[in-house]
Amino acid sequence: MVETIEWTPRGVVMIDQTRLPLHEEYVTCRNYQEVATAIRDMIIRGAPAIGVAAAMGVAIGVLHASEAALDSQVDTICQTLAATRPTAVNLFWAIDRMQRLYASLRGQPLDLIRRRLIEEAQLVRQEDIAINRAIGRHGAPLVPDHKTVLTHCNAGALATAGYGTALGVIRAARESGKQIDVFADETRPFLQGARLTVWELQQDGIPTTLITDNMAGHFMKSGRIGCVVVGADRIARNGDVANKIGTYSVAVLARENGVPFFVAAPVSTLDLTLESGDRIPIEQRPASEVTHVFGHPVAPTGTLVQNPAFDVTPARYVTAIVTENGVARAPYEDSLRTIAAPSPR
Numbered sequence: 001m002v003e004t005i006e007w008t009p010r011g012v013v014m015i016d017q018t019r020l021p022l023h024e025e026y027v028t029c030r031n032y033q034e035v036a037t038a039i040r041d042m043i044i045r046g047a048p049a050i051g052v053a054a055a056m057g058v059a060i061g062v063l064h065a066s067e068a069a070l071d072s073q074v075d076t077i078c079q080t081l082a083a084t085r086p087t088a089v090n091l092f093w094a095i096d097r098m099q100r101l102y103a104s105l106r107g108q109p110l111d112l113i114r115r116r117l118i119e120e121a122q123l124v125r126q127e128d129i130a131i132n133r134a135i136g137r138h139g140a141p142l143v144p145d146h147k148t149v150l151t152h153c154n155a156g157a158l159a160t161a162g163y164g165t166a167l168g169v170i171r172a173a174r175e176s177g178k179q180i181d182v183f184a185d186e187t188r189p190f191l192q193g194a195r196l197t198v199w200e201l202q203q204d205g206i207p208t209t210l211i212t213d214n215m216a217g218h219f220m221k222s223g224r225i226g227c228v229v230v231g232a233d234r235i236a237r238n239g240d241v242a243n244k245i246g247t248y249s250v251a252v253l254a255r256e257n258g259v260p261f262f263v264a265a266p267v268s269t270l271d272l273t274l275e276s277g278d279r280i281p282i283e284q285r286p287a288s289e290v291t292h293v294f295g296h297p298v299a300p301t302g303t304l305v306q307n308p309a310f311d312v313t314p315a316r317y318v319t320a321i322v323t324e325n326g327v328a329r330a331p332y333e334d335s336l337r338t339i340a341a342p343s344p345r
């Protein structure tokens with residue numbers, strides 16, 4: 001499976017997701033500013049992968065920081081990384097984790113602080129892969145056999161440190177012997193489905209069919225789609241789910257056609273501080289992503305554009321939320337609280 005992001009002696013190495021699938025190229029970020037740019041420009045994208053990148057961004061920032069006024073340098077590093085993309089809560093979760101570790105090490109020799117922060121960032125990455133495998137194990141039994149799974153955007157290995165959340169559920173269902181195939185929404189305007197999901201599943205030999213976003217209703221009505229599985233960027237306390245723009249439409253179509261709609265996400269994507277999805281900040285992306293396709297204009301010059309990168313699916317459309325700690329169902333206020341802090345066995 002492809003490596004999304006790695007810590008190396010040369011810097012933080014990421015596969016360039018703006019170049020796939022035509023070019024398999026890697027970008028090396030040698031300082032925290034380059035990591036921040038890579039997140040903002042979507043060289044790396046997907047909520048858990050953004051979290052791993054932010055953790056490595058803090059680590060590389062401190063690696064190059066000087067002893068003088070270290071606290072304020074760490075603040076600047078964290079603020080720069082936090083200002084990249086507003087919706088995926090994993091970004092803030094990872095920065096917070098690194099900041100808390102730094103606070104616990106304050107006053108120790110700088111070499112030790114650097115080493116511990118690098119180890120922690122690598123741990124965030126390793127844990128993410130294990131978490132995704134656990135999500136897969138919990139989600140696989142929910143997937144109907146001998147049917148097609150519809151997914152939106154890319155919530156796969158590329159959107160995480162490896163294996164994926166939504167695609168992790170699909171992978172685990174296949175590994176458990178289920179005869180399923182995948183329909184991937186192309187996911188306008190950035191085409192994560194067409195470019196990334198199809199490419200990634202092809203690498204694994206999982207039969208995948210590309211459809212345009214506006215075909216989803218047609219295929220759900222046909223009875224072919226057994227379930228929808230998507231990822232999430234932030235899940236509020238009441239179970240409202242922010243995910244790639246278009247997810248809400250897919251969820252409404254799924255309800256209309258009696259198709260289960262599953263969300264697969266790690267606990268780090270839960271934001272239990274928000275009472276509902278109305279409070280989730282929605283990133284607005286450049287107009288050129290809508291007016292242009294691969295640099296070619298498809299709309300008249302001067303066209304007015306809206307480009308929200310995410311929408312919020314109300315909890316009432318969500319059949320279940322699959323996490324590494326188990327499967328949450330409505331009422332989500334209760335089930336998400338329990339799943340976020342499972343009692344020790």
Ligand code: MRU
Nearest residue numbers: 045046047153155159231232244
């Ligand atoms: O704008 P992107 O490509 O970062 O959006 C990604 C998504 O919406 C994913 O579905 C979500 O982050 C979950 S990734 C496991």
